[in-house]
Amino acid sequence: MTNSVPHTRWLRATALSLIFSSIAGIAHAETRPAISSDPIPAADDIEKTSDTAPKSDIAEGSDIIITATKANEIAPVTASLQATQPQSVISRSFIEDSLPATSDFNQIALISPSVSGYGNYNGNGLSESKAQIRGFQDGEYNVTYDGVPFGDTNDPTHHSNTFFPSNTIETLVVDRGPGNASQLGQATFGGNINLFSRATRDDVGLELKGTYGSYNTYLLRGVAQSGAIDALGGTEVALSAQRIRSDGARSFSPFKSTNIFGKIMIPIGPDARLTLLGTYNENRFNQPDKDGATLSQIAQFGRNFSLNNDPNSQSYFGYNSTHKKTDFEIVKFEADIAPNSTFENRAYTYSYDNETLSGSDVTLYATASPNAIAGANMVTLTQGGTKVSGVPGYTKTNKYRMFGDIAKTRIDFGFGAITVGAWLEWSNTYRQQRDVNLLTGARNYAEKIPNDPTTGKPYLPALNPTPSDIKFDQNSHSNHTEEFVELELRPIPGLKITPGFKHVDFNRQIDALFNQTTRVPQKLSKTYSADLPFLTVNYAVNDTLAVYGQYARGFLAPALGVLYVAHPGASTVVPERSTNYQAGLVYHGHSLSIDADVYKIDFTNKFSSSTNDPAVGTVFFNQGSVQYKGVEGQITYALPRGLAVFANGSRNYAKTDNPGTPNLQVANAPEWTAAGGLLYKNGPIKFSLIDKYVGRQWFADPTTTDPTRYNLYRSNGYNTAILSARYTLGPVTVGVEVNNLFNSRPVTNIGPSSKTPLGDIGHATPTNFDQYYYQTGRAFTGDITVKL
Template sequence: MSRHRYTFKPTPLTQALVAALIALPFASAHAQTAPDNLGTVQAGAEGGSGQTAAEREQAKQASAVHQAPTQGSLKAGQPQSIINQHYIENTQAPTANYSEIVSIAPSVVDIEPNGPGLGNSKELSIRGFQDGQYNLTWDGVPVGDSNDFTHHSAEYFMPQDIGQVIVDRGPGNASTVGYATFGGTIALLTKEPLDKPQTTLYGSVGSFGTRMLGAEFDTGVMKNYGDMRAFIDYRQLQSDGYLTGANIERKNLFIKAEKPIGDDSLLTFVSMVNRNSGSNAAIVGATSAPYVAVNNGKPPYTSTLPGQIQKFGPNYGLSSNPLSQAYTGYNYDDFQTDFEYLGLKSRLGGVQIDNKFYTYAYYHSGWNGLDPNGGGCDYGQVNCLSPDGTFPAGADTPNGTVNGASNIPGQHMYLNYRNWGDILRLKQQIGPGTLNYGVWLNYQTYHRYNSEIDFSDNQAWNATGIYPNGISKAVDRLINGTFTTAQPYIQYDWNLTPQLQLRGGLKYAWFQRHDNAPVEQKTKKPLDYTQTWSKVLPAVELHYAIAPNWSAYAQVAKGYLAPNENLFYIPNPQTGANSVEPEQTTNYQVGTTWRSQELTVSGDLYAIDFTNQVQSRTVAGQKYFYNAGGVKYRGAEIEATYYVGGGFSLYGNAAYNQAKQDSDGLQLAGVPKTTGAAGLIYNRGPWYASLIAKYIGSNYGDIGTDAGGKSVGIYAIPSSTILNASLNYTVQDAGFVPHGTKIGVQLFNLTNNTKINSLAGYTGGNVPLFYTNAGRSVMVNFSVPFQ
């Protein structure tokens, strides 16, 4: 049985647009560009059209709003951190994912064990809400995995195509749609095409054998094509990764085009195609002293036995030993993704229309050793007949398959899904306010598969016998399904006074899951079952514009999370599904935002009651789901940037995040009570420099019980501070190199802090695994624009 890779096929819509846009550079050579009116408008807004471009840029730089890494919104009705393109371009690695960009925001925790942008984020959370419990949107389109609504930060947009990121810490108002609005929303907004033609070459080289090269072509405004403007951006990335054996090869193509239609309409097309492969996704951590012992949920929770981190270093990932289940050649993943939408903004009478018809897909094929971090066999061993000293006796997962006692056991999987959907948003003035209404519709098909294989026997089945339906018993999971979502909403923004606005509305959330599984996960039996859930979700906000640069708000809103597919993994899902309500939150938040030339500051207080927390119990070897208790979230957040003068700014944020379980009063595992950031930024003329530190407080990796049977936090995770620096120079006048050429260097984790930062899970033998901070790294970058 040979390794089979699924071939990615872009949609016909993407193929047609790519072909058309490739031809645009030749056509644009004969097109006239639009008059440069934008500069005049900006000059007037910033102090007079008599200013030179250099003077306007200097005035913009001398602003806390421009230099702020994060800042609140004067219009939002809930806590919100806005991260602008200026910060992204000057401080983030050109390889970065959105997870690293948002990690600077208050209450956000991000784990990147393989280095900046060199793999998927492992533990990205907001206020303790984990991935799958908050929303992710791209230009307003909600996205998420088919089974648990998690996300894959390395499989979609790259930083060169992101214009802004907004972190909403809360469920939003009634018009906020998505799979998991109850934990907040990370909203990625793509950047706009340029008004003038330009070709930009850019690249980067740095630590861990990392190298990237890309090019972007902007058409400018093309009179011959009805004032259409567009850009095409393509880049290739390769890296060995910080972790041993965790290599990555990534290719990404991005297209955006905008065309005015008449005086009141704008048509937008976006397409992204991404291919990411390598041995990085199979990494789940490494064992580490003093937490190596097999505890089976009982004390003691410490050990003197050295772990893999102690024996092989904090960058241990995969093995170079082909006799090990951790061998890098057995642990391989291939991701192929695409995302497209066609958007129309228009006005029909007094109604403003914003509609996006979209599709996106995710195809993941993966191979891994049966227990890649739990085999107890690694470097320097001639064979794997005995443990390597990093596991307690009998706790490692030995080799051996049905085909041979020393053969290497492994697994092959795929998860493929495609979404088709539409978001229609309408807005019109009615009486003393604005009526907002619309609907989000999404239809997803998915296919999930997992099987046991033998790497020593050309990936033959590692099982004997067949199920009654004729499928080999080596197949652990074979599921074909659909997930349908409909969310209509209505909201009225009532202007009580010119400064005071009351926003109230309702959203109706309806979702239906259907599994047609020849082999259902866990039960290993066929299943054809459909379940539907629905809920009305109210939201009320009070927003007060105290002054043009100062606002305050208060919010009460309901949040929800669509049920996970694992509700179907029991013999009678009707019993499990009916007993489980969608997880819900009731959110209470108050806050304020102030902006001026010298200072941006925002702060908030929140209280969130999490009910219907889904838990499970095992009866006669089968797992049943039920609603039990909840969690109370309480906290405070603040972020501020102060422009000192002379190009210097000071930045800081701090957050207190309490997340106590109702059942025992313990802080949730993996949720630090405190996070913070502090930094110094210099931006004047051609120079940009920053020194920014992110602090994550101590926490516990899991919850266990002490000798008396009382619940306690176990696997203490120490506090950690990561210090990053950047230095960039942009050429102001054309000479040896073109105007706008930029050279920069970024240093990550200056102090080489390689502490353990989170629990990664457990081996098959119940040995805990841990992530560590990626070690010190450097990236040297360049971009050269040709106009």
């Protein structure tokens, strides 16, 4: 199948962008000024630094700066006076001073109102975590790095500790909304977590950091800045390397990670600059593919149980290991093509390679009787043979390479500005899963004979196309294009009205030797399109107060799993849609920083599936809707002598709006969040005590009008307090962090199993196969940082 239509649309939009650039160049042929330090504004046009802007602890070096008031200079999270949607800006100083150095980007984002999370069960940054924004799950919002969206290729979910550890992040901005037309991503739907890379600086510097703490965890990090190299026209280089090693909080779960980061900013004459960025990350760890523990396992081994040292068990640590490698590269060119006219292009590529070995069912250990475990530890070593004793498991590969390009032009014409651009992205993915006998690595022919798509019945053994040790072996591809335009109007001083429009085309293709779920050879393709309007307004009432409003349409294409069916033509699924309405205000006084907002989001076309017709098999369709609404706010008050208090919170409704399950909160969507704390920065001393609360939530979606099962998967909430203290003497800073200060250990997530009877839910019985996840206990970290 050709992909000429998406490519043609991208070329058309890029050509339009270049035409605008040429027109601007002709219209302003006079002598051009030196390139501004203000790049093309991001989706929310937050304030940028300039060559004369004062240095600040607020998002230092990231080209993002918040009004430098006394309150904002110490606030852990704040917002911009130019915001057009609710946002939280988190600076490098907060990341460095108040969080463990191993923290991933979800741990950083957790300080924001309406952001909740779970994961990190092996320790901060030592296992993956998931974040939710207003109850929207990972895969329903975008994550970007320097404006480049990234995510998996089967659906737009993310791996929190795999690409960008905290040493690669200068600033993090949580946008609680889909943004405007220039906000790019597969899930322009529930919000955005925008990461900004470590900045290059014009002064030479070297920073060395070492940490050691609980679970025998150490981190070594180095960050070097070349400063402006006069011999190379002012070129600036930033390099970083980091190594983490830990025994892990959970049993037999060691973790090792290596990251290398580099960034070069090259001035090209007075009007342009080129930025080259690259990062490589490698993680090795021991963990089952589905890593929760059952209540029976917890009763016998404790809440930190994960793996054991019994080679006859599927939970043996030697049978459960993962090796992940990633890289991410960006080449960004930006230029002032004429006065008040800029052009920017970002070409990028990134890859992910996950090689996993796992036990088939780690819930069996200490869950069922010894006879039941022995019965499960059986393998079939020949096609169609009889079962013999063994330890069943599987190998898994998931690797992909993404390529993309983002081009945009902005022309300011006095009473307004227009931005035109396009995004093109395509991917190649290989995924496989094969059953093995973990004792020897030999093939385990454990799978059933697949169904013939023509008859809906199992193949005759002689006609079976699929070896019974192969669960799937699949290549897939995607092509994604977005063209957008924004028109910013400034009819009166202080007022910005920005309508925008974006067109989306998203194509998925499968070329499977043996497709996932169906286990038969298949070639499939599906294209989804959307037209998305946007409107944002920001009005600066005065120098300290601004109000804003937003209307936006969101779009989320179905996951690749929609094509794991025998009869794709029988599915009627279309993209999920959201309609967002929100308004708020931002105030930055000398000692007081405050912002608040209200929102309402209508979410329709929720994905669903059915197997009602055995001859057809699984089909996907849209059924149901969810309404999100709430109120959010954050405040910081600066007291004398470097002391400040802050608080933020949200009340979040994420209720079903369906005839069968009306007005029930969806899974993993807390009803409220709250954070508060005390910060002190004065002279050589820095101190913070921060506590984040996540309110009541459910861990199963409401799928029936009978609330019994739904309510058995409920949590009353949990909190995490972090204490941090640091003292600087000359070039040396000594610090200590205590994570989960009060040793809170509640359940933060449950993975329900369809095998668990209703009466066994919540009980440590042999037939309860639900997997429980508990908050990691109190952990201590000490660190030494030397800056030269």
